[in-house]
Amino acid sequence: MQNTGIIITGSGSAVPAACLENSAMTALVDTSDEWITTRTGIKKRRIASEKESLSGLAAVASLxxxxxxxxxxxxxxxxxxxxxxxxxxxGSACKVQAALGANRAVAFDLTAACSGFIFGMVTAxxxxxxxxxxxxxVVGADIHSRWVNWQDRTTCVLFGDGAGAVVMQASSSNNLLGFELRSDGSQNHYLNLGYTAQSQQLTKxxxxxxxxxxxxTMNGKEVYRFAAQKVPEVIDKALFRANISVxxxxxxxxxxxxxxxxDAVAQRLGIPDxxxxxxxxxxxxxSAASIPLALDEAVRAGKIKNNHIIAASGFGAGLTWGAAIFKWGK
Incomplete structure (x- = not known):
């Protein structure tokens, strides 16, 4: 079977209607806009209502x-x-398939947390x-507002909900230039959403x-240390495989x-702001929505243009991390 190249030809994104600003979070936890902004750079986030679904957001981004x-x-x-x-x-991929009317498509979920979209692109x-x-x-979508502890300021201020998607098509060109994927389960305890069991006796x-x-649950200091060290390394490896200089x-x-x-990753790689x-x-x-959501916004704003080279990297729970070097467009 002859190998075929890949081009990335379309992007989309969707977010819930409700916007939760930092100032409103002071009613939930002991925090402030200044505390959140200086430590994270986050000013606001979109939060899904009980009537909004992950598959619904994913379908809008996909269309x-x-x-x-x-x-x-x-x-x-x-x-x-x-x-x-x-x-x-x-899994929710089949619900997305039905919502789109994509009746020829095989559909399945892929779980790699915040690295999921990069892992999804490489799998595709x-x-x-x-x-x-x-x-x-390839769709990245998450609704973490369902799973955060809204009394824990170390995590609840971080997460928002959303979805992003791209279409990858066969071509004589190959615009996925290089990639590298990594996992380290020995560090799983630094960031997880763990199963917990309540004992129930069925028989004697x-x-x-x-x-x-x-x-x-998250150990923010360890996750920061992990990302600042491992992400530049994996991007360097992907660039090497793509035979492209930074x-x-x-x-x-x-x-x-x-x-x-x-900021830390860009500085270590020598990439200007x-x-x-x-x-x-x-x-x-x-989470998995963040890369395609940011990609779609930049494409639609005219920042990312055809044949621009993008170094993308995801990192998070698992722990998983990876990078993909690709050209945008046909």
Whole structure:
């Protein structure tokens, strides 16, 4: 089977209607706009209501990406939904498929937390490269407001909800230039949303754990240390695989976790501030949605243009991290 190249031809994004500003969070926890802004760079975030769904946000973002790519939902062969917060524990990709009317598409969820979108892009590329599929929709979406402890100021101020999507298509060109993916489960305890069981006895000899999940827990200092060290390394490795120097990168697009992390990574790589894409102030950490959401905004604002080279990197729970170097457009 002959290898096929990949182009990234469409993007889309969606966020909930409600906006929670830093000043309003003082009613929830002992904090202030200054405390949040100076430590994170976040000013506000979008929060999903009980009537809004992850699959609904994902579908809106997907339709935008499909329209920009100039194809229809029936042309989609595969839908990869990168999320850690599905509407259904069994997965939400099939609900997105149904909402789009993409009845030819295979659909499944992929979970790699805040690295999910990068992992999703690389996974999609393998299907396209081998000629199995021609049109792949990669979606990153998360609703962490469902799972944060709103009395814990170390986590609740960080997260927002949203979705972003791209269309990746088979081509004679290959615009996914290089990538590198990593995982280290020995550091899982620094950031997780763990299962917790309530004991329930079924018979005299058999006991089961009644399922539930705890709130998001994070060791912020260790996660910062991990990101500041590992993200520049993985981007360097991806650039090496792409045979591209950092000077040729047009945009650095990182998972929008903390402005301090974005600044530290850019400084270590020697990338100037004007090449760093950041919309963290308006949306907070939207996990798997953060990279495609920021990408879509930059494309629609005219910042990212055809053939611009983007160095993107996701990092987070697992712990997982990865980077992809790609050109935008046809």
């Amino acid at each position: 935008q990406a499909i329209a920009m790519a100039g194809i229809t939902a029936q042309d989609i062969d595969l839908i990869l939904l990168a999320t850690s917060t599905p509407d259904d524990l069994y 590329a393998q299907y396209v490269n081998t000629g199995v599929f021609k049109n792949v929709l 000899d058999i006991t089961v754990g009644k399922g539930n999940y705890q709130h998001v 000077e040729n990168v047009d945009w650095l697009l990182l998972h929008q976790a903390n402005q301090r992390i974005l 004007h090449k760093v894409i950041s919309n963290l102030a308006n949306y907070g950490n939207t």
